[in-house]
Amino acid sequence: MIAELGLALLWIAAALACLSLIAGIVVLRGGPKDVAGLVRPASVAQGVLTAAAFALLIALFVRSDMSVELVARNSHSLKPMLFKVAGAWGNHEGSMLLWLTILGLSGGLVALFEKRLRADTLIATLAAQAALSLGFFAFLLFSSNPFKRLPIAPPDGQGLNPLLQDPGLAFHPPTLYIGYVGLSVAFSFAVGALVTREIGPAFARAMRPWVLGSWIFLTLGITAGSYWAYYELGWGGWWFWDPVENVSLVPWLAGAALLHSVAVTATRNALRAWTVMLAVIGFSMSMVGTFIVRSGLLTSVHSFAVDPERGTFLLVLMLVYIGGALTLFAFRASAVAEGKQFALLSREGSLVINNLLLTTILALVLLGTLYPIVAEAMGEKISVGPPYYNKVAGPLALILCLVMVAGPLLRWRRDDGRTLWARLPLALLAGATVLFGLILFGGPIGILPLLGMTVAAVVAVASLAPLWKRKLRRVPLPTWGMVIAHFGVAVALAGMAAESAFIKERLVAAAPGETVKVADFTVKFARVEPVAGPNYTAVRATLVATTPSGSSFILHPAARTFPGLMGGAPTETNEAALLTRPGGQLYAVLGQPVPSADGSADRYQLRLWWKPLVWWIWLGGALIAMGGTLALLGRAQLLAIWRARRARKAQMRFAP
Amino acid sequence: MKRRWILFAPLAIMALLFGAFLYRLSVPDDRLIESQWIDKPMPLFDLPPATAGVAGLKSSDLADGRPRLVNVFASWCIPCRAEAPQLEALKAAGVPIDGIAIRDRPDDVAAFLRENGNPFDRIGSDVQSSVQIALGSSGVPETFLIDGKGIIREQIQGVILADDVPGIIARLEAMK
């Protein structure tokens, strides 16, 4: 019954989305005003019902109801509970339902809490959000029904894939999804504002917290995903410029650009058309990314069954939404003056350069990801990988960081060079110290890591400058947020640059009892032993790493073998062992046994890396997300103050 | 507004993007990496015998005036078993076939030949895939058509099917 109820809820939710859309259109066309009262409740109810359907899907997975095809294909009664729950979104249909749930809940939240927007713009926004939901409801109900029953229930499910059973992996997709789909709110705001031609500071202020919220989740999701790849893939890489990583980065870049341009629109009523444009691009890029992943468009093999029909369906949806929004933009934005103008050397000026660089990087990442298709159409098969992105995006990112140094120190409207210069000596001194220190004592370093560490030092010091000579308790939360997020960028940049400049690698075939040196560590390969896990067998090594100061640490890298699923070949995974030290991480992997010619004591492949400051990368990511959170809290607070003041003013005006 | 057309630029960019998507949906990505080392002489190599009783293979063996096949295979490669009957058929039609065994052990190669028959005149053992890499080959099985002067004329990726056999014979015939 649960599955049937879930399906029924989805149909009702779809009907409610349809209702919101039609009611919205009727109101905006000047129809009867009382219809307007339907839109908010319908949006809230649609969100609640979709969420309920998703909860029912999770319940089906928890109960291991194998009569439902999705559960039978993706779960198993013996799976640990956490992975049963995560199994609900670890497949195409379930993740599309999660997508719809977030879409519906975002719309519901806007309907409940958004009180600043003009009434007609709000209705247009909710109608746009409902239109988005409607298309994805159609996609789900007509081509990917998650509640489909099997005629005969199998005795147990097929989904016991050990590789998918990782706690980090269980929560990574929902985090990213909240970010991606959260951007739909900005998209709908933009469409709503274009429809009612209300684009100004009030609109920007209303949109800002939603953008900030989804961008925080995107930041967290990408940071966590990078760490997961780092420890799970067993080669110590933290970013591969793989097509899938790239399509996750593109919405983040759009969100970052939007976050900064919306500040200009909210504060100075400038860059209006551009902000609307970015709001449309953000969610468009989320959809493009999903399309690329689901349609199997690029040769990054993924775990979803590739289905050309689904790809075509998504393409048509995207064509309608993105095409529709951009057409609306083309016709309406000409009526939107770009708003107030300003000098290059001003806060706005720096934010414009920020946006210029972020969108250029975005465009380059997208181009690089899709270019192999273009080249193939021209008859050449090429690969675009890290060397390209490092060459083209690296320098732009460094310039962006320098703009980030200057921007927060500039005043709005106009500033002059001398005052900026006067605020910078400490930061420039820090940068010069690092640069000369590295040139003199750092040994041979690539130009990009060298500049990276230098710029990181400048940014780290300069990012704190807005706090200089201020009473820290009176610094507003959004300023704190900005300072911490910018400082986080410096931390992450320093981590990336230091890791690539000073990494030490040691690959050896060692027998138990032997000692290996890597960087300052003496690593003793103490022993190997077989270990049995719940559903795997493993060979586990014990390594004792000793620092120059004499303290010892134990690491247990392991190689696991999972029995083949349904008679298939066994699967092997490497469990890296990490030792985190203040200066970086020691990363150890146990590889294959090496048979020696005379059959004597077994030797094993050991891969050891010393990765200086590598954990700063994810610390930086966490700081950026934390800065975003503070800014979000601050915005909410500011709004409360602003509203209270307006209420007081209104009272005074009506006072006798 | 002078520059109103610029507002249509995003729409145009989207159209380009969708053009690329449509192209890829209609022409799916083929994941085979074809060798570019075609119409070029066989790289120089001298491989030891892959198993007792069958001679090893060196590049000079391949320029004896007779067009031939060089089959890149391995005993651990399951599709290679499926290809064995077709190689036998080619052999029976008088096509000389040499083999290169990739990352293989003599015992395993011997067992493979016992089970699937031996259509090979010579089999070189390529334990570090170095000849495979020099040929631009990216998997097993693969078959190269070599003309009498030792020039590589064609690469066939994957299993040779029964339907392919007459065509291969005809193309080798044409090289004479």
Next chain:
Amino acid sequence: MSARLLVAAMLTLFMAPVAAQDRLPPAPYAYQQLADPAKEAKAKALMETLRCLVCQGQSIADSDAPLAGDMRHEVRSKVAAGESPDAIRKWLVARYGNWVSYDPPFDRATALLWLAPLLFLAIGLWLAFGRLRGANREEEP
């Protein structure tokens, strides 16, 4: 989304050796560094930009696939023999095409790719300065 793709990447990464289960030990230089640190650094930098033929979306430096191991052996052996990384890349491209290199060359088909940064920046600056120019002419109230 990216998580799932990574899973996929991982799946292929780990499946590759399983699918092709040979029983030979890896080639000597697959998991062994060159004795000369300068040469090893060169080889490492080159391997990171060469694409693994059987794993799709992984460099030969980050793959456990046997063919990737053999390619590492090939690269390290050639570097040890004194060949320049550029020559080795050319040697591989002559066999596998530009697909094998993550660093696309500049030619007719990739001109747009390599000129894009300048093109995009130029367009962006042109648009942005269109915005700013006015500020010098008219003061705001």
